[in-house]
Amino acid sequence: MEYTNLAYVLAAVLFIIGIKRLSSPKTAQSGNTIASIGMLIAIIATVLSFELLDFKLIGVGIIVGTIIGSTFALRVQMTQMPQMVAIFNGFGGGASALVAAAEYFGKYDTTELGSFISGTIILSVFIGTLTFSGSFIAFGKLQGFVSGKPIVFKGQQIINALMVIGILLLGSFIIFGVNQELNLFYGIVLLALLLGITLTIPIGGADMPVVISLLNSYSGIAASATGFVLMNNGLIISGALVGASGLILTNIMCKGMNRSLANVIFGAVGLDEQTSNDGGEQISFKSSTTDEAAMILDAADKVIIVPGYGLAVAQAQHAAREVADQLEAMGKTVLYAIHPVAGRMPGHMNVLLAEANVPYDKLKDLDDINPEFENCDVAIVLGANDVVNPAARHETSSPIYGMPILDVDKSRTVIVNKRTMNPGFAGIQNELFGFENTVMVFGDAKEMLTNLFKDLKEL
Amino acid sequence: MEYTNLAYVLAAVLFIIGIKRLSSPKTAQSGNTIASIGMLIAIIATVLSFELLDFKLIGVGIIVGTIIGSTFALRVQMTQMPQMVAIFNGFGGGASALVAAAEYFGKYDTTELGSFISGTIILSVFIGTLTFSGSFIAFGKLQGFVSGKPIVFKGQQIINALMVIGILLLGSFIIFGVNQELNLFYGIVLLALLLGITLTIPIGGADMPVVISLLNSYSGIAASATGFVLMNNGLIISGALVGASGLILTNIMCKGMNRSLANVIFGAVGLDEQTSNDGGEQISFKSSTTDEAAMILDAADKVIIVPGYGLAVAQAQHAAREVADQLEAMGKTVLYAIHPVAGRMPGHMNVLLAEANVPYDKLKDLDDINPEFENCDVAIVLGANDVVNPAARHETSSPIYGMPILDVDKSRTVIVNKRTMNPGFAGIQNELFGFENTVMVFGDAKEMLTNLFKDLKEL
Amino acid sequence: MDMINIFTVFILAIFVGNEIITKVPPTLHTPLMSGSNAISGIAIVGAIIATKIDGGLGAWLGLVAVIFATINCVGGFMVTNRMLKMFKRK
Amino acid sequence: MDMINIFTVFILAIFVGNEIITKVPPTLHTPLMSGSNAISGIAIVGAIIATKIDGGLGAWLGLVAVIFATINCVGGFMVTNRMLKMFKRK
Amino acid sequence: MIAAILKETIVGETRVAATPKTILELIDSGLTVYVESGAGNESCFSDQDYIEAGAQIKEDAKSTLNEANLILKVVPPTLDEIELFPNDTIFISFFQTTNETKTVMKLRDKNITSFSMHLIPRTTLAQSMDALSSQANIAGYKAVLVGASHLSVYMPLLMTAAGTIAPAKVLIIGAGVAGLQAIATANRLGAQVEAFDVRPEVKEQVESLGAKFVEVESENIEGVGEGGYAKETSDDYKKQQELKIKERAMKSDLVITTALIPGKPAPTLINKDIVENMKMGSVIVDLASENGGNCELTQKDEIITHKGVIIDGTSNFPATMQTHASQLYSKNISSFVKHMLKEGELNLDLKDEIIAGAMFTHKGEITHQPTKELISNT
Amino acid sequence: MIAAILKETIVGETRVAATPKTILELIDSGLTVYVESGAGNESCFSDQDYIEAGAQIKEDAKSTLNEANLILKVVPPTLDEIELFPNDTIFISFFQTTNETKTVMKLRDKNITSFSMHLIPRTTLAQSMDALSSQANIAGYKAVLVGASHLSVYMPLLMTAAGTIAPAKVLIIGAGVAGLQAIATANRLGAQVEAFDVRPEVKEQVESLGAKFVEVESENIEGVGEGGYAKETSDDYKKQQELKIKERAMKSDLVITTALIPGKPAPTLINKDIVENMKMGSVIVDLASENGGNCELTQKDEIITHKGVIIDGTSNFPATMQTHASQLYSKNISSFVKHMLKEGELNLDLKDEIIAGAMFTHKGEITHQPTKELISNT
Numbered sequence A, B: 001m002e003y004t005n006l007a008y009v010l011a012a013v014l015f016i017i018g019i020k021r022l023s024s025p026k027t028a029q030s031g032n033t034i035a036s037i038g039m040l041i042a043i044i045a046t047v048l049s050f051e052l053l054d055f056k057l058i059g060v061g062i063i064v065g066t067i068i069g070s071t072f073a074l075r076v077q078m079t080q081m082p083q084m085v086a087i088f089n090g091f092g093g094g095a096s097a098l099v100a101a102a103e104y105f106g107k108y109d110t111t112e113l114g115s116f117i118s119g120t121i122i123l124s125v126f127i128g129t130l131t132f133s134g135s136f137i138a139f140g141k142l143q144g145f146v147s148g149k150p151i152v153f154k155g156q157q158i159i160n161a162l163m164v165i166g167i168l169l170l171g172s173f174i175i176f177g178v179n180q181e182l183n184l185f186y187g188i189v190l191l192a193l194l195l196g197i198t199l200t201i202p203i204g205g206a207d208m209p210v211v212i213s214l215l216n217s218y219s220g221i222a223a224s225a226t227g228f229v230l231m232n233n234g235l236i237i238s239g240a241l242v243g244a245s246g247l248i249l250t251n252i253m254c255k256g257m258n259r260s261l262a263n264v265i266f267g268a269v270g271l272d273e274q275t276s277n278d279g280g281e282q283i284s285f286k287s288s289t290t291d292e293a294a295m296i297l298d299a300a301d302k303v304i305i306v307p308g309y310g311l312a313v314a315q316a317q318h319a320a321r322e323v324a325d326q327l328e329a330m331g332k333t334v335l336y337a338i339h340p341v342a343g344r345m346p347g348h349m350n351v352l353l354a355e356a357n358v359p360y361d362k363l364k365d366l367d368d369i370n371p372e373f374e375n376c377d378v379a380i381v382l383g384a385n386d387v388v389n390p391a392a393r394h395e396t397s398s399p400i401y402g403m404p405i406l407d408v409d410k411s412r413t414v415i416v417n418k419r420t421m422n423p424g425f426a427g428i429q430n431e432l433f434g435f436e437n438t439v440m441v442f443g444d445a446k447e448m449l450t451n452l453f454k455d456l457k458e459l
Numbered sequence C, D: 001m002d003m004i005n006i007f008t009v010f011i012l013a014i015f016v017g018n019e020i021i022t023k024v025p026p027t028l029h030t031p032l033m034s035g036s037n038a039i040s041g042i043a044i045v046g047a048i049i050a051t052k053i054d055g056g057l058g059a060w061l062g063l064v065a066v067i068f069a070t071i072n073c074v075g076g077f078m079v080t081n082r083m084l085k086m087f088k089r090k
Numbered sequence E, F: 001m002i003a004a005i006l007k008e009t010i011v012g013e014t015r016v017a018a019t020p021k022t023i024l025e026l027i028d029s030g031l032t033v034y035v036e037s038g039a040g041n042e043s044c045f046s047d048q049d050y051i052e053a054g055a056q057i058k059e060d061a062k063s064t065l066n067e068a069n070l071i072l073k074v075v076p077p078t079l080d081e082i083e084l085f086p087n088d089t090i091f092i093s094f095f096q097t098t099n100e101t102k103t104v105m106k107l108r109d110k111n112i113t114s115f116s117m118h119l120i121p122r123t124t125l126a127q128s129m130d131a132l133s134s135q136a137n138i139a140g141y142k143a144v145l146v147g148a149s150h151l152s153v154y155m156p157l158l159m160t161a162a163g164t165i166a167p168a169k170v171l172i173i174g175a176g177v178a179g180l181q182a183i184a185t186a187n188r189l190g191a192q193v194e195a196f197d198v199r200p201e202v203k204e205q206v207e208s209l210g211a212k213f214v215e216v217e218s219e220n221i222e223g224v225g226e227g228g229y230a231k232e233t234s235d236d237y238k239k240q241q242e243l244k245i246k247e248r249a250m251k252s253d254l255v256i257t258t259a260l261i262p263g264k265p266a267p268t269l270i271n272k273d274i275v276e277n278m279k280m281g282s283v284i285v286d287l288a289s290e291n292g293g294n295c296e297l298t299q300k301d302e303i304i305t306h307k308g309v310i311i312d313g314t315s316n317f318p319a320t321m322q323t324h325a326s327q328l329y330s331k332n333i334s335s336f337v338k339h340m341l342k343e344g345e346l347n348l349d350l351k352d353e354i355i356a357g358a359m360f361t362h363k364g365e366i367t368h369q370p371t372k373e374l375i376s377n378t
């Protein structure tokens, strides 16, 4: 038992290290491996140490689970990753609920259950079940089985509230021993299942990742609660870890979308995505901060800077040069892509960058740089808009159709800095901003670059 | 007991929050308050919960301690803060050692001590005592009671190693019950006291803060060990916290000095004063780092930048501009003093600073700027030498006698950046570098300014 | 086991969880979520223990729980790994 | 008390300690050191408990320990506070 | 299809409508190219260079034009030259159609389809054909160099052992392409630059080059016309503008004027009074001298001194930087030609904004409305 | 004491030895100042300006000189002018004594104490009197402006819709004061600048202005003479140098040569062969043309074109920027005069390095050794 607990502590330490490493691009893969080793240690320790285990049952369970899990994981397309995470998460929550339920049923007759234990059991079942059903709805929404649009009906909030009250009531009946009917327990399970559904369906498809992250945090809490039920350190620590870090991650994701968590969960504003309001079709985009941009850049080898009129307006040429110098000091290759009509006069960008003393051999014109984007890790678009608008390639009705553009979208990641979602000189929307590999960093170019410089230095 | 432990957990949480807040200038003061509240809670909980306490004794102890501590704390001059911290730290380590010793003596007769407990007791006594004596040596060095210079003698390392082995041997005798003589215990105390001294005296005065930080970390470990002895969660958590965070802080401090921890502890270099070796009379000067320069600048209202040929050689004009911008963003007035013959051609500095886009109205020529130095807080001399050499005013034999110079020495503090103590164009020594109000920051101007910029941002 | 100690562990774990995630680039949001989700498959430990609970129902619930938790762990780590492979430098 | 649990607490506390200090401006090195040094005065809890240990020596050692630890705490927090006051902008 | 590149005949016109490099492009697009011997000499391209690029050198204009289907020039042809043009050909050059109605009529009468590079619309897509921009850019750059050379003072601020030299003050009037480039160049040289324009939106552009924008206070700011071109302004505005310009010009060392309204005489922005109030030794470079000049005293293609003020009326600055001017112009021309080509054949899609916009005679008709109206009114 | 400011008589010499501002300084030091009418006209200082500063305007040279004790000029006097000088006066101007031995003898014979601004030592203290520097600085700046105006190409790199313009390549030979300022100015305009000098220590100075230093590989690098001036170099070095210069010049658009060895003919660094290997349309500005030029083909004060290469031999660039040139020169002069003055009286301390150094005739003797030797040898 001592060694088992030691193994759990070791596993927990590996989880901590794993999660830490997962938050930086360079170390992420090793982080995942470390965490999975931790898991292996925890499983082996458990199997070895507890007596009276039904090894056959466990073996079957693990084999079946492994087959199902790995099939899913290997088959799924890259674009379907988020829904996969949702499903897996649902199973995790379900497992916690089941364990707690087993404990409940196992000890039900013996009236061994103190109020604390029964309370944690109910908490675990409640959260686990809610995670289970909620995750499946999230999956369904992303996969298209359920409409991705927010499903809203009148009195939704009231019904949810009533269900929560119901669960609380039933739970306290059990805990305080007012009534020990099994039906009460089933009632809780049922209500939790329903609640998982009603809480998730009003949320739009674009917000789903946040919801999944939140549910992930819940499943951590469920595991931790189960740990209290079983008085098991391993579960408690790991569950709490996942619960807390999941919540932080959820918050970070919300911040990236410029929303509050409450707004995501209860907003149900009937809109799928963040949109710009001025004219034309709406573009949904990801927005981020300079320190995240710094991290993306940290993992890059080759960076191409694309200056545009906005850089000139912000008079941010020196700041851009500083950032480029810093990137070079970090061992990266940095080039500048100069579009022939960037800015407002022929050679505008040249004048600008010459002022900042950017060496000429780093300035590449359109013909030279376009083939380079393919093997470029990050393109940083600084106050450029029309000259990187992919509509010029395919949108025959566009006023810029036919103009050669800088193929920034071909690079692995595109960081776009401008102040708003407003269009540029040509007055048209830019679909680039909504691309999967594009991250917007809003703000005045000079300010943004100064911050980015600081963040790069601090990495 | 339950509540006591809860209180300890609460205290630990407050410590965590406190330390976190202490690492940012904005929140530091509240962090200190929060941590002290945590301490209060821990003390009250202890006093309230343990039975059989001798309240009179405790009361006397606390009152005496408070009087001594607060007198020290209030009387000490600002410049003596580091040695104060060293003393306090020494007392903390001593306290841990004493508690462990009391436990040892208390249970000595009863042969109650298991090997684990006796092991932790010895660890606690060892580390606590070492911290105690080491801290007092550190205090003595900083206060001038002991020579600030590294005291090194032959075979020092060997003697230290022998002492450590001795402690290990004595300790294992006690732990494994080979011999339970009290003398063994006293032996350990004595050796630890000695070790604290011999480990600290070879370290130079300038490196003391690092040593104090390390000893601080030790006293945390001692407290944690004491916690194991007493099986007290509060001590364990708080001690471990201080131990771990202290180690990190020590590392950060070493990094800031561009040294490794090993180098600080075993290096035994750290000379107090530096002198230039090349020709002419020697000037004794103070040299410093960019983060100190940043602090000096932080306290300034008016800053005058004096560029010279070295700035051009380093091509550091953009970096200088960045620093000036940052200073302005911090609300300071920044001007540039342009000496008519700075550089190597007429208008050299103008060309340079125009390239960095320094606004013309910030450039002041000799006649305009000289009266300004009187009420200037900091003059930053960047790679200038002859044009700020006060010898031109009074040294009739000097080849530059009679040349008008920039009166930087009239400003409150002069920060001079150049790479070495080598002379400039005129080939003569510059007495300015040895002035009371001058601080040298050596290094290539561009590098120095880039670091300074970073440090200013981090303030 | 001492309840308070368990609780202490819980609190500290939450602090650690809070601290270890500070800044994450958006590109890593999904892998990080997926990876930590896999860790929440730690429920498998509970599931394994649950199989020993006497009484058919408990054991059977335990079996299902083991299957679920394994799916969560195995699938989670594998899918995370696949995602992260995309970040490998070419 | 369960040794393992105590150990777990210790390990987790070290992790927290490790995590909470990431970047500190050099100007705060001394105050931070001083503040966390005051926290290590938590030894006062041990010292208070030590006074109850039977036998004169133990108690007297406890008294000295209380004095020492109090100096550490009180002095530490006060001196930190004084240092931090300097950072207040004029 | 045969394209003919003529040697320019007007004195001082040193440019050429195709360089060896663009001839390569034209040939790649399926054209055969004849070049009049010596056409590129002044732009530093020898006949040999053209031959190496695949062109055929013809002795004189006549033999060059003989079989031509497409005639490329820099400036409008003289009436004599047109005599040599075969009927039904296509002709492209710079052409201020409303100023040269006789030539227009002659082209129409010869049933020539003519395009003016002046008329290429200022759209995003047409930017590679925008010869007005490419040549104006040169003019703006060169005007500053020449203006600075005329000055008896330094441009930059210099603090020297012999005293401090204050930076020159430069005023740019009209911040179009030429004006912006002039701002950039003067700025580079270290002068203190301010600029003025009727279009309020250029304020941001001026500032994006690090210069100061001079604002005229008037109720109706209405200098903005169609397609980014300026149009004429109200009287009140004009008065305020004159006052402001006088105030700034009096303090300036170098004034560069670039205000043009296409097809119309250039607005007079600096009258004699303002000139006489300017500093001794100050300089005006008038880039609008072609259309009469923005300064009242400007004399086209002459450098005069009026009461100590030097007024440079050089009208064709691009021709003084012929190598690059030709390189850019010929690139504009070849982009335009390639825009009209479909598989080696000309494809005059009259619905195409650029083709229709730049065309002024076609099938015996004048297709440019203002020109047509002007001609039918007289 | 009366100081006389003459109007310069040589054609093209637009500078003046005192401006209203320095006259104020001279008067403050206790002098009375006579100015020949119109002396400052070309530098944009009117007689009225001088009167306001406290000078007395005299009608002609004769009346200006009549009572003078101190005569200030920019360039050496003609023999006729010296006729008008009273005996025993003090005279100061630029003066290449070894080139104008006749004038030197005449000054000696009239017992005039003469100083040459060319001979002011290059010490730290004398920097405010260093007219060679102040005027060379102008020459370096102006040479780039004029050279860039001659070019048929842009100086900066420009990436435009009509193609990318490569930056001009500028080669500066001789990185003294003029050369360094030329580097700075060409750099500002966006050209790719490289520079060459015999003195190896200027490498750092060249790089401090952001340009590339061209190194000549030779065993004996020995171009450094006394007092910072260059001296003549060995034959091996000269050969290596020629090869290197040829290699760089062939790639350059603009070459500016500034290599002077004071008092001697300028070294020939660019021979005919190099010129003929340069690009069509490239430009050489030869700042050493006064002393024969660094280019074999340079013709003093003429702009010639040799096989497509423009060679500008303007010898007096400072005079084309007369306002600032006069301002700086007159400041140098007044600093020098003030250095010699003690309480309003001249105090010719012959132990003073600067005074002794700059003096070339005194009390009927030639005090400048090389000149004296030259004269006694012929």
Ligand SMILES: NC(=O)c1ccc[n+]([C@@H]2O[C@H](COP(=O)([O-])OP(=O)(O)OC[C@H]3O[C@@H](n4cnc5c(N)ncnc54)[C@H](OP(=O)(O)O)[C@@H]3O)[C@@H](O)[C@H]2O)c1
Pocket (backbone or CB within 6 Å): A307, A308, A309, A310, A311, A313, A314, A340, A341, A342, A343, A344, A345, A346, A347, A348, A382, A383, A384, A385, A386, A387, A388, A417, A418, A419, A420, A421, A422, A423, A424, A425, A426, A443, A444, A445, A446, E123, E124, E127, E133
């Ligand atoms: N080069 C020429 O000769 C010339 C001449 C005339 C016209 N044009 C046209 O100008 C356009 C040039 O393309 P471009 O991509 O360079 O510019 P653009 O399409 O006009 O886009 C510039 C972008 O910069 C952003 N911006 C403005 N101020 C900023 C600041 N302070 N900080 C950060 N971002 C800022 C603006 O977005 P926010 O407002 O959201 O910040 C804007 O979308 C082309 O359409 C071209 O045809 C070129």
Ligand SMILES: NC(=O)c1ccc[n+]([C@@H]2O[C@H](COP(=O)([O-])OP(=O)(O)OC[C@H]3O[C@@H](n4cnc5c(N)ncnc54)[C@H](OP(=O)(O)O)[C@@H]3O)[C@@H](O)[C@H]2O)c1
Pocket (backbone or CB within 6 Å): B307, B308, B309, B310, B311, B313, B314, B340, B341, B342, B343, B344, B345, B346, B347, B348, B382, B383, B384, B385, B386, B387, B388, B417, B418, B419, B420, B421, B422, B423, B424, B425, B426, B443, B444, B445, B446, F123, F124, F127
């Ligand atoms: N302006 C003119 O026209 C002209 C012409 C010729 C001569 N001069 C003479 O040049 C001198 C100019 O005075 P000054 O004060 O500007 O220059 P200076 O006296 O020559 O001093 C320059 C200082 O910069 C330091 N330095 C060199 N490279 C550096 C780098 N990369 N980073 C940081 N520091 C660097 C050098 O010290 P380290 O080596 O220790 O770093 C040197 O002491 C005067 O004596 C003047 O008479 C002027």
Ligand SMILES: NC(=O)c1ccc[n+]([C@@H]2O[C@H](COP(=O)([O-])OP(=O)(O)OC[C@H]3O[C@@H](n4cnc5c(N)ncnc54)[C@H](O)[C@@H]3O)[C@@H](O)[C@H]2O)c1
Pocket (backbone or CB within 6 Å): E122, E123, E124, E127, E130, E132, E133, E136, E173, E174, E175, E176, E177, E178, E179, E196, E197, E198, E199, E202, E227, E228, E229, E230, E231, E233, E258, E259, E260, E261, E262, E267, E269
């Ligand atoms: N879409 C494109 O890609 C593209 C390309 C080139 C130019 N343009 C636009 O076309 C505009 C015109 O360019 P241009 O250089 O040929 O202009 P231009 O030569 O016709 O005129 C020069 C400038 O003078 C100004 N002006 C006219 N009357 C004036 C007056 N009375 N006082 C002061 N200023 C006066 C005009 O506003 C213009 O800015 C450009 O500024 C640009 O915005 C667009």
Ligand SMILES: NC(=O)c1ccc[n+]([C@@H]2O[C@H](COP(=O)([O-])OP(=O)(O)OC[C@H]3O[C@@H](n4cnc5c(N)ncnc54)[C@H](O)[C@@H]3O)[C@@H](O)[C@H]2O)c1
Pocket (backbone or CB within 6 Å): F122, F123, F124, F127, F130, F132, F133, F136, F173, F174, F175, F176, F177, F178, F179, F196, F197, F198, F199, F202, F223, F227, F228, F229, F230, F231, F233, F258, F259, F260, F261, F262, F267, F269
């Ligand atoms: N002490 C001072 O304050 C001060 C003031 C001004 C100048 N100086 C020094 O005096 C030096 C000379 O100044 P200058 O501009 O009057 O010099 P200069 O006009 O005499 O010569 C110009 C440059 O040409 C170079 N040169 C000579 N022969 C050459 C050859 N064969 N090939 C290539 N280059 C050749 C010289 O080295 C010099 O750098 C300056 O560089 C400076 O270091 C000192």
